[in-house]
Amino acid sequence: MSLFKLNRRQALVGIGAGAALAGLPRAGFAQSSVAPITIVINQSPWFDSFRKTVELYEAETGNQVELDVNPFAGSLEKQRNSVRSAAGQYDILIMNSGWFAEMYAGGFVEAITDIDPGFQLDPEVYTLGDTVYWDEATRTMPATGKLMSMPISPLIPLLYYRGDLYAEKGLTVPKTFAELEANARALHNPPGMYGIVQRGARAAHAVAFDFYPYLYGHGGGIFADQLASDYSVTLNSAEGKEALDYYIRLAQEAGHPQTAALDQAEVIQNMVTGKAGHIMMVIAAWSQMDDPTKSIVVDKVEFAAPPSLPGIPSAPGLGHWLGGISKNIPDDRKRAAVEFFRWFQTKEAQIAAAQAGGIPINAAVYREPMAEERNFRWMKPLDEALKTSVNIYQFPEASEVIAVLELGLNRAIGGEITSTDALNTMADEIHTIMSRYNYKTGTLPALS
Template structure:
């Protein structure tokens, strides 16, 4: 594919986000290098999703690339709205240094699962947005603390630094939103050996959110909120976590990697240079499991062929190692090992990238079915009520399992659920 060829102008619908400036800078670079034209249609999160839903269901999409959220991509995959990239160019291949993010780039339409061995490549990742643990590395050094590997070790460190209201040991999102507490709870669930379904990859959608492992995960989550968290932990949003960190009032916080851009900004942070980054802890015997909330670039089926070719040309250029390094240099969040293993990543101001080297390959998806929007609504309420003290861990998990099972039954899946947990 030649970028020197004159290609059709393309429109990209994208969300307003902390990493938008880096992506927009890369678009400018692409235009200057190739002479091709790219227009960004920037919208709030919900507005971007709505525009995408309307575009793929219209006679012809007004957008040539959809920047799809890693929570709601199953709707696009299962609906058959995205063009397999090999259909645009049979010779196109994913650059080997691009992370596949738990196989979420590929879809097996026969088995209706994400699988890069049996499925078609539908998207190229454009932003990783996985969770990292942000922490006060200066306080670790002053108190002789070691980077924790397990949740118990993290709790010990958080207790050592917890001195409310001046210093909160641990901040995590527990408010209800489109997706908030669910995303922060997910690493606890998976890293304790829990799961939402029995074997989603092979079509067994028996609900397992009320397993003993899930119980231990939620008890651990709640313990952090109660023992080393702020007042009213059930109201904490992402913006609150960032504010606690940049104002020097939090020792730890779970945040998407993109939030690192604010930590060393002297106009926003009084702790510039003092924030470190670590991989999300785990329970003994299980790996770390950062939650994926990434963004994927896909090409809708309902556009003209010349626009598909132009869209793929941009995505192909975007995935190149040299482009990904430039993306990092512009303040974006790259999706390629090439950037995280570059000299740029070794600079002190880019120290989050060293953690991303370890965290990116272990990041875990949430679900792969279009009913996710219904499921997350159940999880947001159930998990939030536990942190707020309105319901017990056991009752919440049992109730959520029953509600999710009903969603799956109504949608026609092979399902069931575990017996209720006992108090």
């Protein structure tokens, strides 16, 4: 864990501070002095851009922010401990897609508009499957619910591919899984080059997150219809088996020989060291591709929406991050947190975030001239893919389901069990979880 104390005297490294400051609003947003706030956040590929954006907020407003930075699982543990104590340690909770529903349903975060009835979400801000809202009566996330959080990073996976190698071999950008497999095989020349490098390691939310575009892109899913509160488990469908078999086949025949041991850092490392023809990776890693201190493939990596089967939309899973305001903190700190959100959501602040390597939450940024620049070639594919992205979980016990997927998928990719056994076992365990919490649920016949 690291504790960052950021203040306006620090250099705004990497943002282009002069230009960014000149472009930001200097009145009418968060200009009044407010209480210092503390944000608990995870260490991730997008953290540095968020840190720089917070530095800019401090320099622009004079308000103070502390960042309490932790590993992924450690951030969740700290948030759970803080919100359950008599007095919360953290003011803004940076919540992952795997656990924000837990915070909503538990009553641990306070609606932004309850703190400040005059607060309005910028209409250009992505609501990410309306997951920023919560209706306590129905325990669902409709746009008519209360505004519970602010998008922080609208993360989904994109396909990263070596554009220079595509040009050499006359390959075209894959729209379907068959095309992706053919292209991966065309580039596969181990050990110097793997056609595709995938994540297979088990962690808090690792291999499951990277498997979602394959599962939903094959027409499969985990549940029948979450929006209708039908949690019948459909993971072990024919579509689910086709998706998992495809994922494993790519790894075995056109991928890395140690796929089951690879986590996000190793997948990224294979790409930036020129050993991967493709990766399906969260967009937050884009800036590392062109960082000459980290990458030998600068300006060679291109981006596209994840492939899918013909007739099925691209279906990247939302792995986004939302900022919620803890309920068990003093009112002055709640109001200070709202002021940070008021500033953070503006187009000007989000342009600066993009310049720092972040992923903007404001759709207006994607229509700016910068989206045409080579450095931001990921913006248009991301904007396209966000339109068909899938919110995988909207119930508070999601972390228990994710743990089942992490173990089962890892074992199947590592060859410990067959895909059929993995899917049947995971489906049974997920059904048990949903039954225990009295959700409407059911099962499919076991795969044979």
